[in-house]
Structures are given as C-alpha cells and as structure tokens.
Amino acid sequence: MNKRFVLPVLLLVLPCMAAGEERDATDIVRDAVDHWRGLSSYTEMTMVIHRPDWERSMTMRAWTKGQDQSLVRVVEPKKDRGNGTLTDDDSMWTFSPKVNRVIKIPSSMMGQSWMGSDFSNKDVARADDIIDQYDHTILGRESIDGIVVYEIESVPHEDAAVVWGKEVLKIRDDHVVVEHAFYDQDGELVKKLVSLDIGEMGGRTIAKRQRMGKIDKPEEWTEIGVIEVEYEIELKDSLFTLSNLRNPRD
Numbered sequence: 001m002n003k004r005f006v007l008p009v010l011l012l013v014l015p016c017m018a019a020g021e022e023r024d025a026t027d028i029v030r031d032a033v034d035h036w037r038g039l040s041s042y043t044e045m046t047m048v049i050h051r052p053d054w055e056r057s058m059t060m061r062a063w064t065k066g067q068d069q070s071l072v073r074v075v076e077p078k079k080d081r082g083n084g085t086l087t088d089d090d091s092m093w094t095f096s097p098k099v100n101r102v103i104k105i106p107s108s109m110m111g112q113s114w115m116g117s118d119f120s121n122k123d124v125a126r127a128d129d130i131i132d133q134y135d136h137t138i139l140g141r142e143s144i145d146g147i148v149v150y151e152i153e154s155v156p157h158e159d160a161a162v163v164w165g166k167e168v169l170k171i172r173d174d175h176v177v178v179e180h181a182f183y184d185q186d187g188e189l190v191k192k193l194v195s196l197d198i199g200e201m202g203g204r205t206i207a208k209r210q211r212m213g214k215i216d217k218p219e220e221w222t223e224i225g226v227i228e229v230e231y232e233i234e235l236k237d238s239l240f241t242l243s244n245l246r247n248p249r250d
Helices: 025-037 121-125 242-246
Strands: 012-014 040-051 054-065 069-076 084-088 091-096 101-104 134-144 147-156 166-172 177-183 189-201 204-214 221-231
Touching (some): 025 204, 091 242, 101 242, 134 166
Antiparallel strands (some): 012 134, 040 054, 054 069, 134 147, 166 177, 177 189, 189 204, 204 221
16 A cells, blocks of 8 residues: 655755646656556555554555555554455455454545554545546746655545545655645645655665654654565455455465
C-alpha cells in the first residue's frame, strides 16, 4: 500500500514557465503515483505511531497490483499479527483475528484513522484518486541540490467524493514525492506528509522514510519506514481476496 527530509535553508525558487514549455501537472502526479506503486510491488515496512505519552511500533507486509488492488498485513508485534487491510477497486475491508471478522469499511468511515495511525483509510485505499478526481496546476519549481522539485496544487472536481478542499504536492523530477499537504474546505492546512529519507531501494529512488502529522498537534505523528521493496513481480489475483485476507496463504 502499495497506498515521506529537512529542506536546505536556501532554496532557489524559479518561476513557473509557460504551460507549453512546462511538464504537464497531471502527468507529473500520475508518474509519481506509478513510480511509488509500480505495476506490482511487495514491501516490508515498519510503522511507528508516536504520541506524547506513548509510542507503538508495527512491522507490516504489503502487496499492490495495478492501481486498484492492495493488501497490507501486520506481522509484528504478536498481539497485532494477522490484522489486515484489503482494497479492491472502490471497496475496502479489514480483518482482525481477535474477533475473527472481515469488516467492510463504508464510505462514511474512509476519513477515519487507519490502524490508529495518522493515516486515514482513504490515504491507504486509493492513491490514484488524486489523478482522476482533481485538476492539477504547477505553482512553481525549486532546484534543490541540482534536482528540480515541482510544486503542484491539486483541486478536486466539484462532484469528487473527497474531503479535502485542495492538496499541494512537491514532486522531484525523478518522481519522488517529498511533501504532500492536505487542506480543508476553508483553505486551512490540516496535515502534511514529509519524506525524511530518500534513497535507492528495489532498483529505483524512493522515499524510504515518511512522516504524517497533523498541523495542530505537532507532537503527534506516524512514520512509515521501508525495510525492503520489490517491483514488477508476479502476483496472483487470489492474493487480493477476502479469503486470503482472513486465512493468509502468502
């Protein structure tokens, strides 16, 4: 799933060029989503949920296939082992071994916390919604250590089933998202995803560690760290089924 760096103090901010001379904003966003997920992927990762008085860590495995299918499963700690999330097209389900139940997540709950983290169910479920349901505009670009970073404003269509008033992304010209900001309907910044470590893994440059945090609660955040990742691998359709969510065969 298959669904996160300290900026230098001095940034060279370059004006956005005319549309005919500049890369298309929608293509930049699409390339970033495709780069992160690939045609298919397998990832081992850690998730750390930090609060002022406690911290919780999990190790997870995730598989993605195309833009519509993903499966995330907790492997550690033991008390959370087997908890999983499956997405297929516009549907999302969770499974908890403790209650031995598969639960379908209704659309009304897509904005709620995923596994108690600062990520929402929607963040995990459909990364490509931002391609199909938003209009994208390049606001400008920065040159950081010789790498061009585009700043893109993404505004949802009037009929889009999304909660955000707009999203603003900073995407490197090698397709790595270095920052993703979420604004409410009043234009107020609500939360931000920042890449803390970028490097080579799985044969491509990716964000190896990302932090999501709410702006009004800076002492609360969730970090995702990639341990291992493989891209363009053969995955059976049976992996992304409710049967496999409940009774793992991966």
